[in-house]
Every structure is written in C-alpha cells, then in structure tokens.
Amino acid sequence: MEDLTALQSATTSALLATTRTASHLANSDLPYHRSLDAELSSALDAQNARLLTVAERLLGTATRSTAETGVRSHAPRLRSIDGVEGNWRAVVDVVDSLLERADTALDEFTGAVRRLSPAVAEQQKVGTVAGGGVKPGRIAAALRNRDIEKPQLRFEHVPRNDETEVFAPLLESKPHATKPLVDVQALEQPYQREIEEFRYQDSVYTQVEPIPYHPFESTTATFVDTEEAMYEMLGELEQATEVAIDLEHHDQRSYIGIVSLMQISTRDKDWIVDTLKPWRRKLHCLNEVFANPGILKILHGAYMDVMWLQRDLGLYLVGLFDTHYACRALGYSGGSLAFLLKKFAHVDAQKQYQMADWRIRPLPQELFDYARSDTHYLLYIFDNMRNELIQRSDFTKPNHEGDKLWDVLQKSSETALQRYEHPVYDAELGQGPVGWYKLLARTPALLNKEQFAVFRAVHKWRDDVAREQDDSVHFVLPNNHIFSLAKQIPETKEGALNTAHPATQTVRFRLDELLAVVRSAKENGKDGDDMMDVLNRIEPQLPRKIAREVAAAHSVAAFLPKPSTPAVNGANPTSSILPLRSATSAFWGLALASTAPQERRGYSTAVPSISLTVPLPPLTAEIFADPPEPTYTPVRAASPEPTAVALEDDGHDDIFVLKQLGTKRKRAAREAEPRDAMMDGMAANNDEVAIMPDSDAERAREKAERKKARKEAKRAQRATSAAGGLNYDDPVVDEDQPFDYASAPSILHPPRESREEVRERTKKVVNPYAKSSDVPKALGRVQKERSGRSMTYKS
The missing domain is CATH 1.10.150.80 (HRDC domain)
Structure with missing residues (x-):
C-alpha cells in the first residue's frame, strides 16, 4: 500500500507539472516568436516531431493485444498536427480504455473487486448457460461492448466475401427428399420440388381449442452449445408435430451478416442454440426436422430467416406457416411479433434488447429470456390465428377465393422457395442487393x-x-x-x-x-x-x-x-x-451555369471573374410600337352570371367609361334619374354593352336632369342637418362637390360644450366592456411535479 501511495504521489506531481507547462506554452504567442528567431522555430519543429513520435509509440503500446483482454485494435497515427486533429477521437478512445483498465486494476488491488481464479474465469468464458448467464448488473456493460473479437474468425469455414460464382448449398445429405441431391441443378433450390409438391395436413384446416403455453416463470430453456446437446435436441424435436423457430442476426461487424442465435420451441420445451460455434455447419442435421413434411414449422416474418438458414447453416423449410401473412390476411392493425405477443399472450416484448449485440458470450440472462420469449408463445399464437382464419373464410367459393387460410399457406410456401445468392457488386450499373x-x-x-x-x-x-x-x-x-x-x-x-x-x-x-x-x-x-x-x-x-x-x-x-x-409502338x-x-x-439568351463543385468550407484560390451584367434581348422598333386601336362591338358574354354595367358621361363627347353598378351611391343617383335614362342602362342586364345615343340634344337634356337631381339632393341634406339629424334614406351627396372649409368646425379649437350638453351626451354612451371583469376567476397555476430533488417545507 505504501508503494501505491508513493507511486500515486509521483504520478500526480508529474501530471501537474506537465499540465502547467502545456498551459504556459498555449498562452504564449509561438508564431510571433517563430517569426523573430529562425533557430527557435527549428527547435520547436524538432521538439514537435519528437513529441508526436513519443505519443504515437505510447498509443501503440496501449493498444497492443494482451492475453488478458484478447482485444485487437489499431493505434492512431500521429504524423503531423493534422493527424492529431483527424485522429483525436481515436486518441480519446485509447485514453478511456487505459483509464478503465487502471480503475479495474485498482479495484482488484484494494479488494473492492475480487478477481476470479483462472479455472472459474475459463468456466464462465466457455461454460454453458442453462437458464443462467451473467449477472443482471453486467448487462449494460455487455450491450455497450463493441470490441468483441469476431467469432467468424474461429469458424471452420471462414467467410471469404469475394465469391462470384453460384452459391453452392451447404448440404452433405438431403433428408426427406423426393429428388436426390445429385440431381439438383446449380441454379435450383435444393428442396424446390419438395416444397412445390407439399400439401398441408388436414389438421391445419381443423379448428381446435388453443393449447395453453407453460408458464414462463416456472420453466426454462436449454442452451445448446455442444454437439452432444444438439443431437439430444434433435431426438426430441423429431417427436413433435409443430415447432416454432426464430433467429437472432448480427450484421454490423460482418459483411454478409451472421446468425448468432437460433430459438426452437415445441409444446413442452424451449431450446436456445448457439450458432457461433466453429462446428456450426453441422447443424444441417436439423433438416431431419426442418424438411420433414410431417412437422409444421411456425415462423414470424420468415422472409430473411429462410435466406440466413440456407447461407449459414444449410437448413431448408418444408411446411412453413408464416404468422406475418396471417396478420395481413386478418387485417390486424399491427404486424410485428411484439403486437401478437401483446394481443394473445398479454406479454410486453422488451424492445430495448432487439438491437443488442447477439455475439456476446456468455449470453446475459436478459438476452436469454428475450430470445426465448420469441418462440415460447408462438405455437399458442398460431392456434388462435388458425382458428380465426378458418372462421373468417368462405369455403363455398371456387378457386379458394374466400379461403384466407389458403392464401396464407401459399404465400408461406413462396417464401420457403427463396434461394440465397452471393452478393456480386456491379460497378457499371449498380444492380444487385449491394449496388449503388x-x-x-x-x-x-x-x-x-x-x-x-x-x-x-x-x-x-x-x-x-x-x-x-x-x-x-x-x-x-x-x-x-x-x-x-x-x-x-x-x-x-x-x-x-x-x-x-x-x-x-x-x-x-x-x-x-x-x-x-x-x-x-x-x-x-x-x-x-x-x-x-x-x-x-x-x-x-x-x-x-x-x-x-x-x-x-x-x-x-x-x-x-x-x-x-x-414514341410510337412503345419505343423509347x-x-x-x-x-x-x-x-x-427565351428571354435572357445564353444561360449562366456552372458545374464546378463547391467546397463546404472556405473558398478556392482560383476565383473566376464574376460578371454583374445581365444580357438583355435586342431592342427592336416593334417593341416601342403603339398597340393597335381596339374596336368595341356588342359582345355576348359567356359567363352564366352576367355583371350589370352602365355608361357614365364625364362631359366628353368621344370617350365613355364602363363602370360596375351595385354601390349605394350609384343606386341612389339612378333612382333620381328619369325612367328613360334607366332604360338606357338596362342593356347591361341583357349581357350587352349599352351604347349611348349620339344626339347632342339628348345628351344635354340628360346632363341637365342629373344636375337638377344633385341640387335637390343637396337641398334635402341641408334641411336634414338643420333639423339636427341625418336622413339615411336620402341620396348621398356627390363626392365631386368641393368641401366647404369655411363653414366646417375647427379641429384645433373645437367649441366648448356646456355641462348640460356633456351630461346629456354621456348618458347615451354604452360601454360594452363594463361587466367583463365580473366573471369568476380561474384557478391559479398548479405546481407541476418535477423529476429529481423533492421539495421540503418547514412550518
């Protein structure tokens, strides 16, 4: 302990001195001193190169593989200042890893954490998980672990990822075959004939009471990670009539992906199969069950599972029932397995483990239970959905038109007929699953x-x-x-x-x-x-x-x-x-365009000249020519709702103006005109433009009558004003008459009103908002509950 204290004191002093020196250098204006002294600039460059070399060597030592961690990582390269900035995140990761290892070592040294013996550690590393796994407290750290060594490197057949030939099935034998394996063509799915000739048993069309599942809490699953356990599981599966299957796939640290786990359930038992073992291809013996036409295979969303089973394990499905297609046939609002678990088993799926890294070994208990739940309830869900499909089907229609169950079975068979192919990259046209x-x-x-x-x-x-x-x-x-x-x-x-x-x-x-x-x-x-x-x-x-x-x-x-x-005849x-x-x-002439790419930051040094002129089309004499004179003729309007128009004479003989009627002032003026003048304006109601007569005597007579009508309107208005009120039924005064400023009251010096006049005027004023404040008040804002520290009140 004394040695640890002395080492800690010496390390702390060295770190403080280094930090002070770095801070002092950061506060100095080094570029300024470089410009004054060339020798200093050369010395700084040499020290900079030496420090970068030392830092790179330290990072290389820190990231070197050790027998204790078994993790391989690459040291970031620090060739220059740009290299430090570009690889800063990698440097931080290395430092964080060193600090974590130091914390672990200190905890073990002080006794806060007890180191397991080598035998116990090895047993935990390669031992089975029979309903066990790591402690719940380690699940968070396990799920965040991204430095897992790739398990595919230990396979007997390491993936090459560069295959361009036709995918060769992994089968060594073909159980339950009606067409021998030697007769299967290169581009043919090995079990194509068996799937096409398969007929579902009558029990699928029989409505029976759903068989309850065993309680999840009082049962467990068997973890299969040895060849002996695999053959033992196979013997029990061959006695079943229905099995539920699901896969857990990892595709982040693998080019084509890798099946990490396989779950299989019967009516009475569950199995969790570790598919990351080096002997994983020996699992093709499960075709004794998977290709058996007498055993119904229940999967949910089997489209990709069928491909993964062929690619990694050499397994094929004959007699598939996909519950996803049943969801679509029944018109459910959801189509996921989590939806079915909630609907039929009242189980909430733990979605936080859906995207977990399924390569983790030993398998944590949380992931073990999550994987098991995917198939533990699936056979019971199948019973309920099969009965509902039968109830909602109409078997009397020909050609299976009303048979919903038949539709589900046909789509399931089409899914099972898929054939895996190697992903070949097409650089020219970008075709294929991995193309651009x-x-x-x-x-x-x-x-x-x-x-x-x-x-x-x-x-x-x-x-x-x-x-x-x-x-x-x-x-x-x-x-x-x-x-x-x-x-x-x-x-x-x-x-x-x-x-x-x-x-x-x-x-x-x-x-x-x-x-x-x-x-x-x-x-x-x-x-x-x-x-x-x-x-x-x-x-x-x-x-x-x-x-x-x-x-x-x-x-x-x-x-x-x-x-x-x-084009004609369908040609392009x-x-x-x-x-x-x-x-x-068409207007500007040549278009101004540039196809040069723009940088995200900064500007190019070769800046082209920018033209601020706008190219205009040539100006010809036709542009400034006067437009032709319009010719007015009576035109029948096409609108179903005509707009009434009239002619207003403004004193000129050769010009007339069309204005829309409808305002109160025009109506009042029109009422004051003689009947014959009104008849002249009625032509507008017949959807035609009225043309005033050309007779000078007629126009003079109409003008005199309008002038007389305006005088009578003014006389009536003055009489109303003298009486102390306004008559709104009288015609409005023509706006063309000038305003009499001499008789208008002064705005700056208005006449003073007596108290009686003010009292009489204010009596008539009504305040519509007088009682707006008499409404009951609402409750005050309630203090909302806040997360974190609670509030304590003292009396």
Whole structure:
C-alpha cells in the first residue's frame, strides 16, 4: 500500500507539472516568436516531431493485444498536427480504455473487486448457460461492448466475401427428399420440388381449442452449445408435430451478416442454440426436422430467416406457416411479433434488447429470456390465428377465393422457395442487393459528371473495404456520407473529415486512401458518364422521377420542361431524358451555369471573374410600337352570371367609361334619374354593352336632369342637418362637390360644450366592456411535479 501511495504521489506531481507547462506554452504567442528567431522555430519543429513520435509509440503500446483482454485494435497515427486533429477521437478512445483498465486494476488491488481464479474465469468464458448467464448488473456493460473479437474468425469455414460464382448449398445429405441431391441443378433450390409438391395436413384446416403455453416463470430453456446437446435436441424435436423457430442476426461487424442465435420451441420445451460455434455447419442435421413434411414449422416474418438458414447453416423449410401473412390476411392493425405477443399472450416484448449485440458470450440472462420469449408463445399464437382464419373464410367459393387460410399457406410456401445468392457488386450499373442503383433511386439527387463519378467510386471503395475487413458497409461509411463526399468533393483531409462528420473508425484509419479515390474519380469524371444517361439505360422513367422529386423539394417544378411525347409502338424516344438545365433562355439568351463543385468550407484560390451584367434581348422598333386601336362591338358574354354595367358621361363627347353598378351611391343617383335614362342602362342586364345615343340634344337634356337631381339632393341634406339629424334614406351627396372649409368646425379649437350638453351626451354612451371583469376567476397555476430533488417545507 505504501508503494501505491508513493507511486500515486509521483504520478500526480508529474501530471501537474506537465499540465502547467502545456498551459504556459498555449498562452504564449509561438508564431510571433517563430517569426523573430529562425533557430527557435527549428527547435520547436524538432521538439514537435519528437513529441508526436513519443505519443504515437505510447498509443501503440496501449493498444497492443494482451492475453488478458484478447482485444485487437489499431493505434492512431500521429504524423503531423493534422493527424492529431483527424485522429483525436481515436486518441480519446485509447485514453478511456487505459483509464478503465487502471480503475479495474485498482479495484482488484484494494479488494473492492475480487478477481476470479483462472479455472472459474475459463468456466464462465466457455461454460454453458442453462437458464443462467451473467449477472443482471453486467448487462449494460455487455450491450455497450463493441470490441468483441469476431467469432467468424474461429469458424471452420471462414467467410471469404469475394465469391462470384453460384452459391453452392451447404448440404452433405438431403433428408426427406423426393429428388436426390445429385440431381439438383446449380441454379435450383435444393428442396424446390419438395416444397412445390407439399400439401398441408388436414389438421391445419381443423379448428381446435388453443393449447395453453407453460408458464414462463416456472420453466426454462436449454442452451445448446455442444454437439452432444444438439443431437439430444434433435431426438426430441423429431417427436413433435409443430415447432416454432426464430433467429437472432448480427450484421454490423460482418459483411454478409451472421446468425448468432437460433430459438426452437415445441409444446413442452424451449431450446436456445448457439450458432457461433466453429462446428456450426453441422447443424444441417436439423433438416431431419426442418424438411420433414410431417412437422409444421411456425415462423414470424420468415422472409430473411429462410435466406440466413440456407447461407449459414444449410437448413431448408418444408411446411412453413408464416404468422406475418396471417396478420395481413386478418387485417390486424399491427404486424410485428411484439403486437401478437401483446394481443394473445398479454406479454410486453422488451424492445430495448432487439438491437443488442447477439455475439456476446456468455449470453446475459436478459438476452436469454428475450430470445426465448420469441418462440415460447408462438405455437399458442398460431392456434388462435388458425382458428380465426378458418372462421373468417368462405369455403363455398371456387378457386379458394374466400379461403384466407389458403392464401396464407401459399404465400408461406413462396417464401420457403427463396434461394440465397452471393452478393456480386456491379460497378457499371449498380444492380444487385449491394449496388449503388437502389441508393440513388431512393434519394432524389442531381449530380453532374464529376459528382456522379465520385459517388460511384466512393460507393465501390466502401464495398471493397467492407469485404476486406468483413464489416458491414454502414459500419465503414454511412450512406449520407457518400452523398456528402460526392457533392462537396473535398480536396484535403480536414475537408473530408468535416464532410463525413462524424467520421467512422475506418474512415479515420484509411483517410489517405479515401482521398486518393475521390481525387482520381474527380479527374476521370470530367469526361465520364452522365448520371441521367446511365439511369436511363437501367430504367427510362427513373430520371424523370428524380427530376420531379428534386424540383418539388426546391419548389422549381414550374421551371422544368414538360415531358416529351412518347414514341410510337412503345419505343423509347431519343429525348426520354428530362433536361435538367437549358443551354439557352427565351428571354435572357445564353444561360449562366456552372458545374464546378463547391467546397463546404472556405473558398478556392482560383476565383473566376464574376460578371454583374445581365444580357438583355435586342431592342427592336416593334417593341416601342403603339398597340393597335381596339374596336368595341356588342359582345355576348359567356359567363352564366352576367355583371350589370352602365355608361357614365364625364362631359366628353368621344370617350365613355364602363363602370360596375351595385354601390349605394350609384343606386341612389339612378333612382333620381328619369325612367328613360334607366332604360338606357338596362342593356347591361341583357349581357350587352349599352351604347349611348349620339344626339347632342339628348345628351344635354340628360346632363341637365342629373344636375337638377344633385341640387335637390343637396337641398334635402341641408334641411336634414338643420333639423339636427341625418336622413339615411336620402341620396348621398356627390363626392365631386368641393368641401366647404369655411363653414366646417375647427379641429384645433373645437367649441366648448356646456355641462348640460356633456351630461346629456354621456348618458347615451354604452360601454360594452363594463361587466367583463365580473366573471369568476380561474384557478391559479398548479405546481407541476418535477423529476429529481423533492421539495421540503418547514412550518
């Protein structure tokens, strides 16, 4: 203990001195001192290189594999200051790992944690988990563990990830075969004939009482991790008539994925099979049950399970019933297994373990129970769904039109007929499950030649690296980073790390390699393929679809040209590709466009000259020519609801104005006019424009009558004002009459009112908001409950 205290004191003093020195240097203006003294600048460069070398050696020592941890990791490279910034996250990870190991060692030294003996530790590492596993307190640390050694490296057949030939089935024998294995063709599913000729037993169409499941708490599952346990399980499975099957798959640290666990349940027992053992391919002996037409196999969402079973274990399903298709046939609101567990077994699935790392060994108890629950209740769920399918089916219709159960069985058989194939990369057209075509088709993006070349090159680089490292492509580089790199086309390490942020571990380690791929693709893309030309070769309608989606996203759909006319006889027209940018404009002439990629940060040193002039079309004499004189003729309006119009004379003989009728002032003026003048304006009600007579005497007479009517209206208004009120039934005074400012009351010096006048005026004023404050008040704001520290009140 004294040695530990002395070591701790010496280490603390050294760390404090180092921290003070680093802080002092950080506060100094080193660039200024470099500019004054060349020798100092050289000395600083030498010390910088020495410190980087020492730091890199220390990181290499810290990340070196040890027999105790069994974890292999790569030390970050610190060649320069840029290397420190680019690999800073990796440096932090190494330091965190050292601190955790130091804490563990200190706990063991002080006795806070007792180290297990080597025999007990080895037993926990390779021992079975018969309903056991690690303690519940270790589940959180186990789920976060990402440094698990890849189990596929210990397989007898290590995945190669570079197979391009036809997938060869892993079968050594073919149980329950009607067609021998030697007669199976290369492109044929080994059990294709057996699945197509299979007929479900009559018991599937029999409605019986569901068989209850055994209580989950009072039963357990058998963990199968030895060959002896596997054969023992096989003997019990052969006695069953229905079995429930499910798989747990891991696809993060494996290129093609890996089946990590298999759950099998009968009416009376559950098994959890460890499929990460080196002898895992010997599990193909389970075809004695899986391919047995007398045993019904119940799975939920078996589309991918069928492929994984063929790829990893050489297992095939004859007599499959997929409860997912039953959910769709019955029209359930949900189609997941968690929905069925809640509906029929009243069990809440622990979704926090759904995305767990199923490679963890020994298997924690929480993961063990979660995996077991997937199949423990599935046979009981099948009984209920089968009865409901029979009840809701109409067996009287021909050709199975009303048979819902028959539809489920047919779709289940089609799922079982799938055949696994190696993922082959198509760099030219991006076809296949790992190609770039689907990614580009799902994402509306318009890329020029250079960007499209970078996109394809980076996508190919990601696939090559993932195959080499045996990691998933998303672990190497996410999809959104590929688009970012293609659009930005960074030239420096800093630009690449900023574009692909947060950078993955693979990108940080192979950044130089990635930048070389980007630069080469950019150079080759100048004369490379056009994105729309390549997509048009694959699917002629896709370029137009992408253009529409991009236009809708940027609200420029109105500026895109209309689709071209389809060709005759179904042939693709030569202009089937929707032009994304026009070379000329009908008004502006040549379009101003630039296809040069823009950097995310900073600006290029070679800035082109920017023209601020706008090219206008040539101005000809026709532009300034007067428009032709309009000719007015009586026109029959096409509107079903005509608008009444009339003619108003403003004193000129050759000009008339059409105005819409309908205002109160015009109606009042029209009532005051003689009947013959009103008849002249009724032509508008017949949907025709009324033309006033050309007689000078007639126009003079109408003008005199209107003037007389206005005088009478003024006389009546003055009489009303003198009486102390307004008569709203009288015509309104013409707005053309000038305002009499002399007789108007003063605004700055209004006449003073007497007290009696004020009292009389205020009596008539009504305040509509006088009683608005008499309503009952609402409750005060209630103090809400807050998480964390509670509140204590003292009297």
